[in-house]
Amino acid sequence: MNYKWLIRRLASVIIAMFVTIVISWALLEYSPYSPANYIMQFINPQDFAQKPGLYSSLIQYLNTLRPHGNPLINAVNYINNVIHGNLGLSIVSDVPVAQIIAAALPWTLFIVTTSILISFFLGIRIGQKLAYIRGSKTDSITTVSLSILRAVPIYVYAALLVFVLGFVYHVFPTGGAYSPNVTPGLNLAFIISVLYHAFLPILSLTLVNLVGWILHMRANTISVLGEDFVNFAEIAGVKKSIIEKKFIGKNAILPLYTSLIIAIGFSFGGSLFVEQTFSYPGVGDLLITAITSNDYPTEMGVFIILIAAVIIGNLIADLTYSFLDPRAKVGEE
Incomplete structure (x- = not known):
């Protein structure tokens, strides 16, 4: 290094x-x-x-x-x-801002990280499959549909899900992080309640991120399919499964790694609309509440978290990319 x-x-x-x-x-x-x-x-x-x-x-x-x-x-x-960790006191509650954020941050980390990982692994599999049938009618229809869905704002997904599955069919709760009837802690009832309440927020973030990963993976896979080393492996008689996994899949995923790390940071901003829609007690909902109540110390505390998430995400991506791709040396100009 x-x-x-x-x-x-x-x-x-x-x-x-x-x-x-x-x-x-x-x-x-x-x-x-x-x-x-x-x-x-x-x-x-x-x-x-x-x-x-x-x-x-x-x-x-x-x-x-x-x-x-x-x-x-x-x-x-x-x-x-x-x-020194002093973000001031909340004007509304007279409680240290650091304490308020510490209580809200784990909930946002949970739904953001979970949705990013689910959408990433699903996206690379679906995108890779679409690349193999490129030019077909199925690929064309799917790609056009995904491009349209990608333009839909995240709050539209959230509003539709909470309206249909929450208010109309009452399948999932419309607010909160867990049921008030359960005791918080490492017990089965609490864990099930947390997952149950987080399902719709996670689904909203997953749907938005999934479309992007599919399209990016499809484009990367198509690019790799045209490389000489793939053609040489096919001519040499290497098994198709090995070519797909080690030659095509690995090289197509590498460019997405940096985007994955950075996306976790940027998803904190996207969680703002989702948490507000589902009344989920994360930093996004905290920021909206602070803005509406002119609680400026809390606003700044949340801004610092968002800024740090994006900048640190970029740093982690730069430092760790060479471990996945030995061709890229950290620090080389």
Whole structure:
């Protein structure tokens, strides 16, 4: 491994995190519509420390993030707080934002990771099969249909599923992460309830991601089928199953690996609509609630999670790709 490249890559990740967090913080913190700016129009900031009750959490929030009038100093103070795990207090509940996110994050990780893995493995199998029958009527109809379905927004899938399977036929619950009648913990009743409530959110995310994986795998497989080493293997009499698995499948999947890791990060954003539709208590639902209630500390905390998921996903993909494809050396220009 090229350690100079690794140091440069880690430095770029830190800089990217820093810049995006500062920009996001500035857009929210100094927005004309932020609760902080609204209240500061009517109340002298010097009197904040003497205001109890209704403004207690907002006061602590302002004292933490705006101890100075200089925006640059305030930004540095905020980054310092983030590094030490201090994301401030929720204006609505007066609870540390880090604690709120820690309670919501596992639910989002569960539905996002599960849906990505299911859609990925199904997608590569279906896409590979479509590539083998390329040019046929079945392939043409399927490809056109998938292209149309790919243009459907994720919230449409979620709304249709919750309406049909939730409200019309009452097959699945329409909200929550588990039944209030079960005791949380490592017991069978709780696990079944969690899977039951997560089925529709996972299905919504899976349907959206599945279409993309099928089309990408089909295109990659068709490209590999035209390579000389595949033709040579066929001429040499290598078994068809071995050609499909080791020669075609492996080389067609490799370009999708980076997309898989990055997709996990970006799926956090897609889960926002799904969790809101199904009232699923993840970070997406938390973000919507924070936006509607002008809970800016919580908004920033969720933004940081989304930013970190995408940037770290890119880093993991860069660092691990060479283990799957020895031809790609980490750090080579």
